[in-house]
Amino acid sequence: EAVAFDDLISTVIARIEPAVDKKNIELTFSSSGELEAVVDPKRMQQVFLNILDNAIKYTPPAGRIGVSVTGSRNEIITAISDSGIGIDQADEPYVFERLYRAEKSRSRLQGGAGLGLTIAKEIVELHGGQISVQSTPGEGTVFTVSLERGDLYEECIAD
Numbered sequence: 553e554a555v556a557f558d559d560l561i562s563t564v565i566a567r568i569e570p571a572v573d574k575k576n577i578e579l580t581f582s583s584s585g586e587l588e589a590v591v592d593p594k595r596m597q598q599v600f601l602n603i604l605d606n607a608i609k610y611t612p613p614a615g616r617i618g619v620s621v622t623g624s625r626n627e628i629i630t631a632i633s634d635s636g637i638g639i640d641q642a643d644e645p646y647v648f649e650r651l652y653r654a655e656k657s658r659s660r661l662q663g664g665a666g667l668g669l670t671i672a673k674e675i676v677e678l679h680g681g682q683i684s685v686q687s688t689p690g691e692g693t694v695f696t697v698s699l700e701r702g703d704l705y706e707e708c709i710a711d
């Protein structure tokens with residue numbers, strides 16, 4: 553299914569808006585144009601929901617979250633950045649692993665199973681894409697999702 557990517561992201565942002573407002577976080581969304589991609593819309597929404605859920609959870613009140621979508625003929629790249637607590641270098645390689653939660657998160661009151669990113673990665677890879685993280689502790693984190701715009705839909709499990 554060819555999906556308008558901006559609409560997909562906008563739908564997810566609308567869903568998280570209450571939580572963003574509640575924490576007085578400033579969220580900005582930028583896109584380089586009307587991009588379409590062949591994806592499973594429900595599952596791809598889940599990917600960005602999980603990443604944004606983290607961005608909200610691990611960013612202190614009055615912080616910033618940015619979502620930017622850029623694309624070329626072959627690829628759509630979505631970057632989700634936050635001004636949150638960041639991820640220690642030692643934890644970074646493991647955040648996509650099942651049930652893994654960084655020390656800082658485990659000791660926090662806010663819950664979580666350590667599954668959100670595992671699920672996100674699984675879905676992205678089912679679409680033939682890649683997900684990566686870059687973080688500076690105390691400054692913030694950027695998650696990047698790259699998707700090829702080809703006909704990879706068959707690789708997704710049908711509902």
Ligand code: ATP
Pocket residue numbers: 602606607610611634636637638639647648652653654655656657658663664665666667668669670693
């Ligand atoms: P769940 O998503 O299952 O509710 P979770 O948020 O702890 O629980 P993941 O979403 O898989 O689990 O994230 C794994 C870990 O990676 C988190 O516990 C946290 O330590 C770290 N992490 C993920 N995103 C961020 C972020 N934006 N800023 C700081 N740390 C993060």
Ligand code: MG
Pocket residue numbers: 602605606664667668669
């Ligand atoms: Mg999570």
